[in-house]
Amino acid sequence: MSAPRLVAAPQKDNVLELFEGRSAPLVSRRAFLGRAAMATGALALPSFIIACGGSEPAAMIDSGVAVGKADPMAPERLFGWVKELCAFQPRWAGYPEERRAGEWLAQRLSNAGLQTQIEPYGFRKWELIDWETFLTDGSGMRAVNSFPMWSTHAGQGTAELVDVGFGTEVELLAQDLQGKAVVVTGKALLNVFATYPDTYQRAAELGAAAMFVTSDAPDNLIRPTSSSQNYLDDNPIPAFQMGARDIAEMRAAARNGGTATWRLNAQHVDGTTRDVVGFLPGSGELDGTLLICAHYDAWFTGALDNATGVAGLIGLAEHFGSLPIEQRPRDMIFVGVTGHDTGFPYGGIANWLSKNQDLVPNLDLFVNLDHLAAYGEEHISGAGIIDMLGLMIERPGDEERALFTTKHPALQRTFLPYLLQYGLLAVPLPTVPEVNANRDLEGSMGALDVPSVNLTMATPHYHTVEDTPDRIPPEQLSRAVRAHRDFLTDIIGMSRQQIRSPL
Ligand SMILES: [Zn+2]
Numbered sequence: 001m002s003a004p005r006l007v008a009a010p011q012k013d014n015v016l017e018l019f020e021g022r023s024a025p026l027v028s029r030r031a032f033l034g035r036a037a038m039a040t041g042a043l044a045l046p047s048f049i050i051a052c053g054g055s056e057p058a059a060m061i062d063s064g065v066a067v068g069k070a071d072p073m074a075p076e077r078l079f080g081w082v083k084e085l086c087a088f089q090p091r092w093a094g095y096p097e098e099r100r101a102g103e104w105l106a107q108r109l110s111n112a113g114l115q116t117q118i119e120p121y122g123f124r125k126w127e128l129i130d131w132e133t134f135l136t137d138g139s140g141m142r143a144v145n146s147f148p149m150w151s152t153h154a155g156q157g158t159a160e161l162v163d164v165g166f167g168t169e170v171e172l173l174a175q176d177l178q179g180k181a182v183v184v185t186g187k188a189l190l191n192v193f194a195t196y197p198d199t200y201q202r203a204a205e206l207g208a209a210a211m212f213v214t215s216d217a218p219d220n221l222i223r224p225t226s227s228s229q230n231y232l233d234d235n236p237i238p239a240f241q242m243g244a245r246d247i248a249e250m251r252a253a254a255r256n257g258g259t260a261t262w263r264l265n266a267q268h269v270d271g272t273t274r275d276v277v278g279f280l281p282g283s284g285e286l287d288g289t290l291l292i293c294a295h296y297d298a299w300f301t302g303a304l305d306n307a308t309g310v311a312g313l314i315g316l317a318e319h320f321g322s323l324p325i326e327q328r329p330r331d332m333i334f335v336g337v338t339g340h341d342t343g344f345p346y347g348g349i350a351n352w353l354s355k356n357q358d359l360v361p362n363l364d365l366f367v368n369l370d371h372l373a374a375y376g377e378e379h380i381s382g383a384g385i386i387d388m389l390g391l392m393i394e395r396p397g398d399e400e401r402a403l404f405t406t407k408h409p410a411l412q413r414t415f416l417p418y419l420l421q422y423g424l425l426a427v428p429l430p431t432v433p434e435v436n437a438n439r440d441l442e443g444s445m446g447a448l449d450v451p452s453v454n455l456t457m458a459t460p461h462y463h464t465v466e467d468t469p470d471r472i473p474p475e476q477l478s479r480a481v482r483a484h485r486d487f488l489t490d491i492i493g494m495s496r497q498q499i500r501s502p503l
Contacts (some may be wrong), residue, residue: 072112072318073482075474081108081311082303082477083469091298093339093347094125094271101296105336106276108314113321114278114334121351124232125271126151126342133212133240134261137253141261144246148264149200149213149239150226151343156238156263159209161254167199167213178207181260183250186215188223192437192458197228204236210262211239214247221464224299230343238264275352276336280321285329288364288496290488291450292316292332293349293441295340295370303469305462309369310336312481316369319485320492329493330364340440348440353448364496365411366445367484368438368454371462373477401426401457404436408451410499411491415453418486422479426455451499453487455480 070077085091088101102118110116133146136158159181165171167184182203186196196213203211217223220243227239240262242250250260276296294309301307317334339347353360403419403426405411412428419426429435432454433446442452461467491499 072315075478078311078315078477079474081314082307085307086301093273093297093342102274102276109278109317112317114280116278118274120272120274124268127269129265131264137258146240146242147222147224151230152239153235154264154266158261161258163251163254167196179209181210182208184213186213188216200227214242214244217464218460220245223463226343233268273338278334280332282328282330283325289331290365292334292367296336297338299463300465301468303467303472304374308372312369312372315481344439363450366450366452368441371456372480374459403428404432404454406432406446406452414490415487418483422483
């Protein structure tokens with residue numbers, strides 16, 4: 001076993017190949033940030049503070065640019081945030097571009113007039129170094145593209161393939177998995193809910209040596225996911241996501257005594273990630289606080305997921321930050337979080353919650369901004385919402401969304417008219433926390449009885465290398481953000497009783 005080594009970023013070719021040609025350096029902006037930091041040191045009037053809460057040194061920079069008269073809801077302005085954030089990649093929790101993305105977001109919130117700080121915290125980072133996967137069947141041995149399931153155990157080996165279908169309990173128990181490499185055909189219901197969340201841990205319990213899974217993306221694209229429960233260093237076996245065509249070949253090979261060979265070089269190390277927290281005080285006319293959140297980590301470019309949500313966060317911060325304080329009767333907190341894609345129970349709002357338990361009883365609303373806009377392509381998927389619900393092809397709105405809320409009828413009642421007004425077709429689901437798209441975000445908040453909202457949608461390209469800005473319609477993004485703006489404008493003036501009313 002080689003000695004552990006720390007690397008600043010994935011160094012090996014197969015990591016970097018994923019990003020070739022997609023990473024545009026933003027030298028001028030970074031130079032500006034550096035100048036702003038120096039200016040603040042001279043003025044000693046920081047409106048933007050990097051807190052010293054983790055292993056990172058404290059630093060301060062000034063807000064720099066004022067928002068001015070720009071319309072925060074303008075399609076091109078919002079889309080500009082998408083493009084800028086997407087230039088930071090990979091935005092994996094604890095990796096260098098995630099830190100830079102956090103600094104970029106903090107600057108945007110600070111420019112919007114919010115009291116903003118970056119709050120670093122230590123966590124168990126998964127450091128991915130390199131990997132390779134091969135299939136051996138009647139025609140010989142060949143390399144197969146893959147991407148490791150996040151946070152899985154390093155290792156290498158060769159094993160007989162066994163096809164376990166969808167990887168359900170019955171399918172796993174039906175065959176001897178001891179020492180085998182299991183092949184799982186994953187689906188994503190509504191493009192979001194993976195059908196195999198527990199398969200990884202269960203297959204390992206039953207003796208599997210490795211797992212290969214596909215997850216319902218088109219064109220043999222690889223769609224990474226994490227498993228339902230992340231045990232970090234104690235995750236048992238290597239696992240890899242694959243494209244649908246490659247998994248079909250693995251399944252065919254499994255029928256004919258084929259084998260898989262794999263090598264995953266990765267390790268858990270102590271790392272640092274960060275929340276970006278912007279505070280916008282209200283007039284105090286009403287008690288309570290509204291918490292608006294977006295995760296800014298991503299798989300690969302992450303345009304829909306979740307540069308659109310972050311663009312919404314900035315747009316809403318700019319809008320509410322520009323209002324006279326009399327129009328903000330209660331406080332608002334805007335927070336950008338990471339680690340959403342590293343696996344429950346870590347990441348998302350977990351760190352903020354652990355440090356702000358005293359604020360929870362005072363929260364009157366939690367909004368998770370995630371997946372706000374994308375060109376329609378649901379029908380490519382065999383499991384899109386249209387197919388799931390049998391809706392007709394001709395639609396009154398341009399996209400199919402789900403509006404997840406806690407069981408506070410005022411949330412839907414307040415939000416739905418704006419969805420109609422802005423042409424955003426949504427299926428209302430008063431289900432949080434029992435059913436939600438994100439256990440680490442609205443799921444966690446709903447479990448604490450905080451009224452919570454998540455208006456979301458997904459396309460077959462999300463989580464793949466093709467979740468890119470060219471798939472985001474600026475005008476649709478603007479409508480989605482304006483619907484949130486109007487919803488929040490109503491909610492901010494409602495009493496706690498009105499928001500929580502069962503009627
Ligand atoms: Zn997301």
